[in-house]
Amino acid sequence: MSVFSQHVLRLFDIARSHVASTPPSLAPEKTSDIVSSSSSSSSESIDDSTLSSVQIDMSSPTAVHFGAGNIGRGFIGALLSKSGYHVTFADIADPLIDALNKYHSYDIQILDVDKRTEQITNVSGVNSKDADALKSAILNASIVTTAVGPAVLKIVARSIAAGISERRQQGKEYLNVIACENMTKASAVLRDEVLKHLPNQEDKDYLSQYVGFPSCAVDRIVPPFEEGKNILSVGVEAFFEWIVEKPEFRGPVPDIHGMKLTDNLVAYVQRKLFTLNCGHATCAYLGNLKGYATVEESLKDPWIEKIVRGAMTESGKALCKKHGFEWSKHQQYIEKIMNRFRNPYIKDDVKRVGRDPLRKLAPSDRLVGPVKMAKEFGLPFDNLLKSIAAALWYENEEDKQSVEIRSRIQKGEIEDLVEDVLGFEKGSEDARHVLEAYKEMESNKA
Ligand SMILES: NC(=O)C1=CN([C@@H]2O[C@H](COP(=O)(O)OP(=O)(O)OC[C@H]3O[C@@H](n4cnc5c(N)ncnc54)[C@H](O)[C@@H]3O)[C@@H](O)[C@H]2O)C=CC1
Numbered sequence: 001m002s003v004f005s006q007h008v009l010r011l012f013d014i015a016r017s018h019v020a021s022t023p024p025s026l027a028p029e030k031t032s033d034i035v036s037s038s039s040s041s042s043s044e045s046i047d048d049s050t051l052s053s054v055q056i057d058m059s060s061p062t063a064v065h066f067g068a069g070n071i072g073r074g075f076i077g078a079l080l081s082k083s084g085y086h087v088t089f090a091d092i093a094d095p096l097i098d099a100l101n102k103y104h105s106y107d108i109q110i111l112d113v114d115k116r117t118e119q120i121t122n123v124s125g126v127n128s129k130d131a132d133a134l135k136s137a138i139l140n141a142s143i144v145t146t147a148v149g150p151a152v153l154k155i156v157a158r159s160i161a162a163g164i165s166e167r168r169q170q171g172k173e174y175l176n177v178i179a180c181e182n183m184t185k186a187s188a189v190l191r192d193e194v195l196k197h198l199p200n201q202e203d204k205d206y207l208s209q210y211v212g213f214p215s216c217a218v219d220r221i222v223p224p225f226e227e228g229k230n231i232l233s234v235g236v237e238a239f240f241e242w243i244v245e246k247p248e249f250r251g252p253v254p255d256i257h258g259m260k261l262t263d264n265l266v267a268y269v270q271r272k273l274f275t276l277n278c279g280h281a282t283c284a285y286l287g288n289l290k291g292y293a294t295v296e297e298s299l300k301d302p303w304i305e306k307i308v309r310g311a312m313t314e315s316g317k318a319l320c321k322k323h324g325f326e327w328s329k330h331q332q333y334i335e336k337i338m339n340r341f342r343n344p345y346i347k348d349d350v351k352r353v354g355r356d357p358l359r360k361l362a363p364s365d366r367l368v369g370p371v372k373m374a375k376e377f378g379l380p381f382d383n384l385l386k387s388i389a390a391a392l393w394y395e396n397e398e399d400k401q402s403v404e405i406r407s408r409i410q411k412g413e414i415e416d417l418v419e420d421v422l423g424f425e426k427g428s429e430d431a432r433h434v435l436e437a438y439k440e441m442e443s444n445k446a
């Protein structure tokens with residue numbers, strides 16, 4: 001650990017010993033059975049021009065956020081900072097950590113008609129490989145969040161486990177850990193990984209009593225951004241929605257600006273994953289097939305636009321049956337998403353949106369998940385099949401998962417792949433549908 005981070009952490013330890021585990025305030029009592037907002041509407045700006053200092057506020061409670069990437073800086077870290085937390089970002093990227101410890105602030109550009117800049121302050125960084133610094137940060141944290149990508153959860157679990165064990169030994173109480181990833185039950189998955197690193201029964205009991213792992217749905221489009229004033233600058237769309245599973249909190253529910261609570265998270269995670277992420281992935285794979293570079297460009301192609309809206313309509317009808325959403329409202333939700341995809345101020349590469357196609361083709365993810373749901377209710381899924389077919393054609397030599405898919409298909413293993421990746425048994429009607437759609441899709445290749 002650097003002398004600087006030792007010094008800063010020591011100061012935090014002293015200053016925060018009385019506030020650790022104590023969030024800034026409690027969430028409002030009211031929670032409808034659907035969604036309640038913790039303190040504001042999702043469309044509200046998070047601008048606060050009075051926050052301009054780059055000094056660390058020693059009296060604030062700490063949030064440790066794993067992953068100082070796009071969502072970390074552009075969404076979750078920003079909300080936490082605006083809610084009065086000091087945000088300690090943990091990342092493996094030294095340049096990001098160095099910059100966070102140099103500036104203690106960064107800019108967010110809202111990429112919309114009224115383009116504006118917000119300053120996020122009271123932040124610092126710790127290298128994820130610095131086990132002692134991380135343990136100490138978690139010891140003194142009031143909340144831990146992640147946005148590292150689903151595959152990295154098992155890596156950060158080790159550090160979180162070390163911090164939890166230390167908290168038990170030091171007599172700390174409640175902590176909540178929220179994994180903000182595009183997957184269902186991400187925090188529950190993280191908790192299982194953390195438990196693997198806690199062989200001691202005392203730690204396990206402590207975790208079950210004092211450490212909550214509420215899962216969430218996290219929605220804001222934050223593509224890589226190169227126009228900012230430094231490496232920390234991030235460009236985001238104006239829209240954001242963060243819906244967190246209320247029953248899984250331990251201790252008082254923190255009052256975080258923009259965080260909404262629900263008792264029925266699965267419905268909201270599936271609504272987001274099977275609509276926004278489904279439509280986005282469909283657009284990316286079809287766009288890639290036809291040689292377009294960005295989502296916006298792809299959506300200008302009427303053939304793609306029709307399939308994207310068609311796929312979201314098919315998943316939407318199924319979601320309404322499954323979770324009781326009202327169709328007219330869901331249609332508005334789809335149209336709003338179409339407009340978000342068309343945002344001319346965002347240049348979103350189809351390769352970013354299509355990244356990791358094996359993960360996106362998994363049985364409960366954004367493409368196959370809605371097909372299964374549509375089938376459950378006897379509803380159509382032709383556009384969703386086109387989306388899956390385009391994903392199987394997805395070519396990006398920099399993406400290992402795309403390379404693996406294409407190489408297995410070229411070796412004549414498509415039926416095995418459809419079985420072991422998508423979960424459709426060889427010879428089944430579902431597998432046959434996918435194979436037919438895959439063949440038909442070839443004629444659209446650029
Ligand atoms: N970018 C977006 O628009 C959205 C992303 N998400 C989800 O958020 C998560 C993060 O996505 P992005 O921010 O786009 O990715 P990103 O690649 O911009 O950020 C991930 C960060 O995690 C860091 N990281 C990797 N290994 C780590 C480790 N062991 N310890 C600490 N940090 C580590 C990386 O260095 C990077 O800075 C993903 O699960 C994604 O699906 C969800 C909604 C929107």
Ligand SMILES: O=P(O)(O)OC[C@H]1O[C@](O)(CO)[C@@H](O)[C@@H]1O
Pocket residue numbers: 182218219220221222276277280281352353354355356
């Ligand atoms: O982050 P993933 O799961 O690879 O998928 C990218 C998706 O996530 C988002 O970044 C936000 O949900 C979308 O822009 C895109 O659909």
